[in-house]
Amino acid sequence: MNQKSLFRAALCLAAVLTLMLPRAGAAPMQGLSKESYGALKDLPVFIQEWHFWWGFPYPDRQQTFSHLDSTLTAEREPWRLYWNRNGYPFPGPYDSANPDIMRWQIRCMKAAGFETVAAMLHPEWSVGTDYIQEENSNLVKTALDIAAEEKFPIFFMDEVAFRNGSPAQKPEVMVQRFVRFLKRYGSHPGLYRIDGKPVIYFQTFGMNITPEELSGVFDRVEEQAGPVHWMIFGDVARFSGVKKLCSVVCGASLHRKNAATRKWQLDFQDPAPIFAAARKAGKKVADMQYVKFDGTSQPLRQPGVLAYGLGGRRLEKTMLDSFRSGPDFLMVSSWNDWEEGTTMEPGWDFDGFTDDPYLYCRVMAHLKGRDFTPPPPPPKESVHPTIHEKLGYGDGAGPLVESIERSNNRGGTLTVTVRDTISEVTGLEVVWEGDLYWKAPQGKEGAATGNLALQSSRPVKTRQLRNVFNFTPGRAVDVGNADLTFDAPELRTLEDNFHIGVATVFRPKQPFGKLFVTVPNKIVVRRLEPKGGTEENYTFNFTPHARNDQFPKELWDGWRTVVGANPRPVDFNKGALTLKAPGQQLGQLSILREPKEERVLRNGVPVPGSDGRHKRFHIVVPDEILDQPGASFVWLRARDAAGNWGSPVLYAFPNYEEFDRSAPDDEVKPLEVPGALLASNSASSKGWKGDLKIDRDSSFGTVFLIGNGMAEKPLDRPLTGSFELSFDVIHLEYQRLILVGLLDDASQNGILTSWDSAAADALEGNGLAGIRLVQEDAPLTWGKTGIILEQNDSKHPAVSPEKMAKFVLTYDAATRRAVLTVDGRKVVETVLKEPLGALSKLYVRGNDTQLLNNFVVLPQK
16 A cells, blocks of 8 residues: 555544544534433433344345345445445444444444333244244344343334234234243343333234233233333323333324424324323323434335434424423434434434434434443444445445546547545456347347357347437347346356346336346355245346436436346356346346456546546447447446455447438328227327327337326217227236226216236236226226226236237126136126116226227127
C-alpha cells in the first residue's frame, strides 16, 4: 500500500474512532427539544422485533438468504451491496445468527438506554411445539448466553399470530410449547424477568383465540412450569378480564400521523383511555412506538411510505405524548426490521443517507437523559469485506463502474468511468461476451453463438427487436413458459467464485418480468423451515424491484442486463444451469470467471483532483465486434491498488440493423364475421369505451391491451337467446385476472369468462379459467368480479410469447348450459339456475397486463 493509501486508511479509521468516542458530558441531542431530554429517564423502555433469523451467506457461505435478496454486487457506492431494502445496516447486510453481530447489537441497545429487547421466535409450522430458531443451531441459547455475559437480559416474542393454519395456534399446542420453553430456558440468567417471573410475550391481534382459551393456556402452563409474567400485544378491552395476564401492549403510534396528509392526529388510538382501562383491570400497560415505517420494499405495501422518521422527531413526539398518559413502560418497534423500514439499529441510510449511523440510538439516549457511546463495531471477520472501509478495517471493496458512455450513442468507442473511495484505480478488465456464454442468433438466418449449449427440443426462433427510439438493437428468442437448460464441459471445472449475467429485452409495458437462473449447490444447504428442509440449488432472482435504480437509462436502448455473484460453490455434476423467464425474450446468458491479467487495461486517465481514485478508460471497440450484426455484450470490472476487484457489469453494445421503416408492423384487416352481433379486432376498434387500447409492439403483432380498468362495446342489437362468444387472450404477468363477457344494458347482470394467471409455479403456469355470473344491484365496478360458478386448469400457458389462448363460451338458452373451451378443449361447464336476460354489451376487465384480439359474438339457434 502506498503512502497516500495509508494516509486515507488512517483517516478512515480515525473517523470511525471519532464516532466511537463519548462526548464530554451528556447533553441534549441537536435537532430534538431540550424539554424532552431525560423525560423517560425513570420509565422502562423495551424494544421488540430483534430478528436473528435473517440469513446472509457471509461469513458462512452455507447460510441461506432469508428475508432479504442480494445479487452480492455493488450499487451506488463501492462499499454498498445491492439488497432490496430501504436503508443500509451499519455492518452491511449480515448473517443475523452470527454471535459477533448479536453481541454488537445488544451492546448498542444497552448503550442507547433500553431496558431489554424482545427477540422474535417463530413456532415450527407442522407440529408447533418448538421454534425454527432452534432447528440448525440453537439461536435461543446463543442469544441468552450473550445476554447474560453482557448483563442485558432479554425475552422473546412468540410469533404465533403469523402462523394461521398451523397447529402452533391451537391452545393445547401453545401450552406444550410454552412449558417446553420454560423448562429449558426459564432459569437462564440471560432471560428477562418482571417481578421475579420469566416473561412470555406474544401477539393476539389476528389470532382467533378467546379470553377463556387464553386463560386456560396460562393456567395449564403455570401448573407445569411455575409462575410466568404473561404479556400480550393485543386488545385491552377484550383480554383485560384474563386474571393471570400481567402486561398489555395496546395501541400504536403509527396511526398518530395521517399517512395520506402527513398531518398529526395524536388523538387517534389515544393512549389515555387505553392505559386507564388496563390499570382499572390491574394490568401493566404500554403502547407500541414506531420509529418510522417504510415498507415500500415489500410488494404488499407498495407504493406508500406510512411514516417517515423525521430524524427522530417523530419518535420524540409520540413517546412524549404517550408518556403524559402514565404508561408502566413503553415498547418500541423495531430493532432491525429492515423489511418494514422501522429500524432503530445503526445504519448508513435510514430515511436517506445520514452523517450519523447511530442517529436513532442517540435519539433514545436523549430521551433517557444519557450520552450514547457507540460500542466497537463487529469484528472484521464477521462482516462482508465490502464494508471494511466504513468500519475502519482497511480497503475491502473494489472500484465501482460508475458510468459507461458510447460515443454518439451508436459509435465505436466506449468511455468507462470508474470510482474507488479508498485506493487508486489501477485497471479495467474488458471481456467481450464472457468466458462461457450463449447468445441468441443475431442474424435472420443465423445460429446461436457461444460455448454454452441450449438443451432444448423446440426450435429457436429469433425475433428482430425495436426499441423505444424505433432502432433495432439486435435479436432475441422467446423464452416461453418452460425452463431453459444450458450445458458445457467447462461448467464442471468452474471456480468457487464467478458471476452470472443475463440480457433480456426491456419491455416498458411489462417492466417487472420474472427472471430466475438456477445453479446446483456443491453442498446441500439446510433451511430454517420447513423443518428438515434443504436447498439443493441456488436461484438468482433477477426480477426487478420497484426501485428507480432498477431502471437505468441504458434500458431505453432495448436491453436489460443483470449480474449476480454466486454466494457459494457449485457443482454442475449434480445439476444443470437453468433459466426461467416466462413471457420474456432472451439475448444472452453469460458467465464471467476469475480475472485474467491479459484482459486488463491500465491506461485510465485520472479525473482531476481525484488522486487516481476516479479514472476514465477509453475503449476502442474491436473490428470483429463492430462487424457483427445485432447485439454484442461486454463485461467490465475494475481493480484498485489494494488488489480488490469491484463488481462487474454487463453492458449491451448493439450494432443497429437496417429495416424498412415504410413497411407496416403487420397487415391487419378489419374482422368481418357474417351474422355476428359484434366482431372486433385491432383493425376494427371503433365503438369501444373505456380502457381498451391498441398495442402495436406486442409479440403477437398489433392487438388490444386492456388497461387497469374496464372497457365495453355495444352489440348491434340485444341478445336474448343462445350465443357463442370467442376471443384471443394472453397474460403478460402472473397473479392477474382478466374478465370478458356479456352484460345487460344496466351493467348489473350477465355472464363472464375469467382467467386468473395465478402463480408461476401453480398448475404448470396455466392459471384458472372459469365461468362467472353477474348479479348486482348497481352497475358493475372494477372491484366486483362476479360469482364463480366453475373454474379449472386452462391447459394453456397463462404467460406466453408464442401463442394466445382461444377462449370460446357457448350458451344454450333452452337448457341454460354454459360451456367454456380453451384452444378447443372443454375446461368447464355449468347449468345456470335462471335464464339470462337480454344482453346488450361486451365487457372486458383487466390489469394493464393482458393482450386480447378477435372478439366475436354470434347468435346461435
